[in-house]
Amino acid sequence: MSDLPEVPSPANEHDKKRSAQLLTFFLDGQEYGVDILRVQEIRGWSAPMPIPGAPSYIKGVINIRGDVVPIADLRERLCLPAFEHGATTAVVVLRVRYKNRDRIMGVVVDAMSDVTTVPGEALKPPPTFHDSSESLAKEIATLEDKMITILDVDCVFGDQAA
Amino acid sequence: MTKSLSDIQTELLGTFFEEASEGLQQLEAGLLALEQAKSADPDTINDVFRAAHSIKGGAGSFGLNEVCALGHAMESMLEDFRSQRVAPNRESLAALLEGVDWLRNALDARLAGAALPIAEIEGFCQQLERLRGASGVSAEATPVVAAPRGGAFVVEFLPMPRILESGNEPVRLVRELVRMGHATVTTDISRLPVLADIDPTLCYLGWHIELEGPEVSATAIEEIFSWVDTDADLQITAQTPVEPPSPSTEVQQVAPAAAAVAINPAHEPKPPTAAPLASDSRAEGAIGSIRVGVDKIDLLMNMVGELVITQSMLGVIDDESRLDSRRIEQLREGLGLLARNTRSLQESVMRLRSVPISIVFSRFPRLVHDLGQQLGKQVELKVLGQTTEIDKTVVEKLGDPLVHLVRNSLDHGLETPELRRAAGKSEVGVIQISAYHHGGDVVVEVRDDGRGINRERVVQRARQLGLLGPNEAPPEDPIRDFIFAPGFSTAASVTDVSGRGVGMDVVRRNIRALGGDVFVETAVGKGTCISMRLPLTLAIIDGQIIRVGQHAYVVPLLSIIESVQVEPKRVSKFQGKRELYRLRDKLIPMIELGQVLGLHSWQHSEESLMMIVEADNAPVGLLVDELLAQQQVVVKSLETNYDRVPGLSGATILGDGSVAFILDTTAIGRLVRGVPGNGAHAA
Amino acid sequence: MAKIMTVDDSVSLRKLVASALQAAGHNVSEADSGQTALSVAQTTSFDLVISDLNMPGMDGLTLVGQLRKLPAYRSTPILILTTEMDPLKKQAAKAAGATGWLVKPFDPAQLLATIRKVLD
Numbered sequence: 018m019s020d021l022p023e024v025p026s027p028a029n030e031h032d033k034k035r036s037a038q039l040l041t042f043f044l045d046g047q048e049y050g051v052d053i054l055r056v057q058e059i060r061g062w063s064a065p066m067p068i069p070g071a072p073s074y075i076k077g078v079i080n081i082r083g084d085v086v087p088i089a090d091l092r093e094r095l096c097l098p099a100f101e102h103g104a105t106t107a108v109v110v111l112r113v114r115y116k117n118r119d120r121i122m123g124v125v126v127d128a129m130s131d132v133t134t135v136p137g138e139a140l141k142p143p144p145t146f147h148d149s150s151e152s153l154a155k156e157i158a159t160l161e162d163k164m165i166t167i168l169d170v171d172c173v174f175g176d177q178a179a
Numbered sequence: 180m181t182k183s184l185s186d187i188q189t190e191l192l193g194t195f196f197e198e199a200s201e202g203l204q205q206l207e208a209g210l211l212a213l214e215q216a217k218s219a220d221p222d223t224i225n226d227v228f229r230a231a232h233s234i235k236g237g238a239g240s241f242g243l244n245e246v247c248a249l250g251h252a253m254e255s256m257l258e259d260f261r262s263q264r265v266a267p268n269r270e271s272l273a274a275l276l277e278g279v280d281w282l283r284n285a286l287d288a289r290l291a292g293a294a295l296p297i298a299e300i301e302g303f304c305q306q307l308e309r310l311r312g313a314s315g316v317s318a319e320a321t322p323v324v325a326a327p328r329g330g331a332f333v334v335e336f337l338p339m340p341r342i343l344e345s346g347n348e349p350v351r352l353v354r355e356l357v358r359m360g361h362a363t364v365t366t367d368i369s370r371l372p373v374l375a376d377i378d379p380t381l382c383y384l385g386w387h388i389e390l391e392g393p394e395v396s397a398t399a400i401e402e403i404f405s406w407v408d409t410d411a412d413l414q415i416t417a418q419t420p421v422e423p424p425s426p427s428t429e430v431q432q433v434a435p436a437a438a439a440v441a442i443n444p445a446h447e448p449k450p451p452t453a454a455p456l457a458s459d460s461r462a463e464g465a466i467g468s469i470r471v472g473v474d475k476i477d478l479l480m481n482m483v484g485e486l487v488i489t490q491s492m493l494g495v496i497d498d499e500s501r502l503d504s505r506r507i508e509q510l511r512e513g514l515g516l517l518a519r520n521t522r523s524l525q526e527s528v529m530r531l532r533s534v535p536i537s538i539v540f541s542r543f544p545r546l547v548h549d550l551g552q553q554l555g556k557q558v559e560l561k562v563l564g565q566t567t568e569i570d571k572t573v574v575e576k577l578g579d580p581l582v583h584l585v586r587n588s589l590d591h592g593l594e595t596p597e598l599r600r601a602a603g604k605s606e607v608g609v610i611q612i613s614a615y616h617h618g619g620d621v622v623v624e625v626r627d628d629g630r631g632i633n634r635e636r637v638v639q640r641a642r643q644l645g646l647l648g649p650n651e652a653p654p655e656d657p658i659r660d661f662i663f664a665p666g667f668s669t670a671a672s673v674t675d676v677s678g679r680g681v682g683m684d685v686v687r688r689n690i691r692a693l694g695g696d697v698f699v700e701t702a703v704g705k706g707t708c709i710s711m712r713l714p715l716t717l718a719i720i721d722g723q724i725i726r727v728g729q730h731a732y733v734v735p736l737l738s739i740i741e742s743v744q745v746e747p748k749r750v751s752k753f754q755g756k757r758e759l760y761r762l763r764d765k766l767i768p769m770i771e772l773g774q775v776l777g778l779h780s781w782q783h784s785e786e787s788l789m790m791i792v793e794a795d796n797a798p799v800g801l802l803v804d805e806l807l808a809q810q811q812v813v814v815k816s817l818e819t820n821y822d823r824v825p826g827l828s829g830a831t832i833l834g835d836g837s838v839a840f841i842l843d844t845t846a847i848g849r850l851v852r853g854v855p856g857n858g859a860h861a862a
Numbered sequence: 863m864a865k866i867m868t869v870d871d872s873v874s875l876r877k878l879v880a881s882a883l884q885a886a887g888h889n890v891s892e893a894d895s896g897q898t899a900l901s902v903a904q905t906t907s908f909d910l911v912i913s914d915l916n917m918p919g920m921d922g923l924t925l926v927g928q929l930r931k932l933p934a935y936r937s938t939p940i941l942i943l944t945t946e947m948d949p950l951k952k953q954a955a956k957a958a959g960a961t962g963w964l965v966k967p968f969d970p971a972q973l974l975a976t977i978r979k980v981l982d
Contacts, residue, residue, distance in 0.1 A: 066838040069777035120820040195874035239967040346939035346961030406962035
């Protein structure tokens with residue numbers, strides 16, 4: 018075995034990566050995270066105004082201090098079963114980049130979790146056999162007691178014909 | 180303490196450039212008019228002369244010697260026209276138009292602090308001189324030089340009695356003389372009458388002055404008396420032998436043409452270009468003297484937006500709370516005042532940023548003229564709606580697409596005079612650029628009476644480009660669908676003029692980036708009209724709030740014709756599907772607004788109202804549940820964070836903080852009529 | 863020191879003259895046309911008027927003629943600003959009643975030296 022060439026293992030590469038600072042939240046019992054630098058604010062849920070002709074996971078727009086901001090249902094976007102909004106439901110307002118422009122949008126989550134820093138070596142690329150949620154997952158953070166799926170916020174909008 | 184000339188010049192240079200720019204436009208317009216008219220109109224010649232003269236004079240005063248030299252060369256030629264020594268002809272007018280370009284070039288270079296193409300400018304001035312020489316008028320005589328200095332003189336100065344009437348004060352003149360050197364002055368009072376007979380408005384005195392000094396010369400002395408030499412007996416006698424004084428009595432300014440040759444050689448001439456670039460990539464001209472950062476304006480506009488929202492919030496409180504009648508009265512007064520303040524603030528802020536579209540249109544007469552000549556086509560340019568106001572940022576981005584469309588019309592749309600004649604049309608093609616407000620948009624159109632766009636050729640080309648399969652049936656409106664595809668020109672050959680990769684696709688992309696869209700109407704043999712529709716950036720519009728189902732929407736007041744209660748007996752079905760409403764003598768298509776807005780469970784009820792609105796000059800009736808308040812709303816773009824939504828022209832925030840969409844009635848009308856063209860299909 | 867009125871339709875040139883005069887301590891008023899200058903003159907008297915020759919509407923010489931008709935301006939110094947002064951122009955200026963002229967381009971020192979001929 019020792020005379021086989023050293024294949025650079027993912028673990029080796031990731032050792033050199035920097036740690037990630039995340040805001041984490043829960044969706045359908047799983048924990049997800051986004052780059053903290055992309056988070057503008059966290060709000061409670063309020064009924065958005067539906068947009069005619071929008072993809073179904075875009076529930077509408079709300080008013081955030083005078084800005085008209087689209088709200089996406091992240092459960093639906095990740096093909097998770099729908100869930101009643103409850104007391105813990107929150108909207109994470111993100112700065113995303115879509116079609117070469119910076120925009121603000123909100124995503125609906127079941128509950129907030131934490132702000133956490135994940136060391137570089139815990140970060141791995143997402144597995145390839147998942148369903149459509151893989152298109153949003155940037156990385157997986159494997160910690161002692163849990164797994165956090167890190168989402169690429171710029172992909173939330175997805176490929177809509179607009 | 181005198182400010183130095185350069186200090187003052189620097190302060191005022193910006194103002195001068197603005198004036199010169201306007202003057203150049205007048206000059207150019209006048210020259211174009213002269214070219215097109217059969218006979219030379221003396222008034223036009225005068226105007227053109229004056230414009231050149233002013234630019235020359237101003238440039239000289241500001242030390243812009245090369246501009247002054249150019250202006251002078253052109254002025255000389257124009258003076259020949261003015262005095263009717265020579266009549267203007269094609270060659271001379273073309274040369275003068277080139278001169279305008281050189282002037283612009285030089286002024287722009289000066290403004291930007293860039294190097295000036297001095298050699299080319301001089302060359303051009305010489306060319307003008309040659310043209311003038313060729314028509315039999317000699318070049319101007321070069322002026323005299325200064326006379327020798329130093330000497331002693333005796334000056335006999337006997338003013339005529341009426342000299343004071345010209346405002347000249349002989350005593351001061353004598354004083355000036357004395358200042359030049361060492362002088363002995365004797366006053367001649369021989370003509371002085373007795374005190375009682377003295378008329379204070381007349382001068383009775385004379386002077387005998389002996390003057391000597393290193394600065395003294397006959398010319399200098401004559402200079403002092405130059406204003407009064409016809410109002411006085413003046414004798415200047417030299418005491419020491421000096422060279423005879425120069426023949427002319429004044430020291431003239433060295434002619435600017437000579438100055439041009441002596442221009443500071445430290446300026447490096449740019450590599451020679453055959454002729455200066457004609458106007459189209461000129462920097463946008465300054466509109467006024469105040470420059471305000473656009474970010475400050477944006478801030479102001481947001482403030483105004485907030486004010487409007489606050490005002491409507493107050494309006495809500497007014498409705499809801501229980502206040503005593505006095506408080507209510509005060510509240511009402513306060514609201515009224517707030518409304519007035521908001522309106523005037525809104526108006527002044529919007530005026531700060533709106534500019535008339537003439538800024539963009541002004542380059543077209545010249546462009547069309549030059550291009551027409553280049554392509555051998557006769558064109559008449561009509562420009563309408565120059566005063567239409569449009570946001571400054573939109574104006575800046577409108578220029579290039581507009582230029583492309585006009586070039587397209589000229590190049591591909593209009594036929595050559597022979598073809599036009601053969602088609603029974605006038606040899607002179609017409610291109611019309613127009614701008615007008617429509618609803619919350621500005622519409623800018625380029626219309627020509629040329630050959631139109633051939634549907635078959637479009638389909639062919641689409642197949643060539645692979646946009647349409649060889650056996651695929653073309654869509655209903657292939658022109659609309661394909662003409663904006665990249666690389667799509669149907670012209671047999673791509674001329675240098677418009678085929679340079681700035682295609683219709685770029686035009687549409689640029690317009691869409693501004694939140695607008697481009698539409699094409701064409702008829703083979705008759706012509707084409709391309710219209711660009713652009714939203715006004717911050718619109719505060721008067722809107723009618725309506726309720727459809729659970730939600731509130733806003734319809735721009737400008738689009739509303741009238742609202743009626745639906746009477747079932749007036750409703751008839753057309754082809755089993757469409758419902759039409761008989762209103763007086765018209766049949767109006769009824770639109771289930773709820774359905775259009777994606778509220779699929781919505782159905783109109785007995786109480787539904789029909790709001791009749793404008794849609795492409797064909798009214799449609801929108802079925803709504805309730806009419807709510809009329810108020811001013813701030814238009815927020817949906818595209819900032821989301822995307823364009825067909826049928827909506829934006830969103831607004833109502834007094835209760837909720838979001839309401841603003842309906843684009845024209846788009847809704849088109850959607851329902853099945854006339855796509857507002858992004859209803861994928862881009 | 864002196865009250866001076868400058869008349870020129872070109873803002874930049876008018877201010878060029880006004881600037882130089884103000885820097886020397888004079889009190890300068892500006893008129894953008896012959897018409898404006900004339901109506902101002904009906905109610906205000908100046909120690910000196912400097913006017914451009916070529917202006918749209920009322921030109922410099924016409925203005926001089928009109929000013930001279932006003933009693934207060936019968937012998938007020940009035941100077942014409944012009945780009946060149948050939949004998950014909952000179953005659954016309956004098957005939958209209960102008961005191962003298964200033965040839966452009968000039969620098970402030972020249973301007974001030976010239977007006978010393980008519981002002982203290």
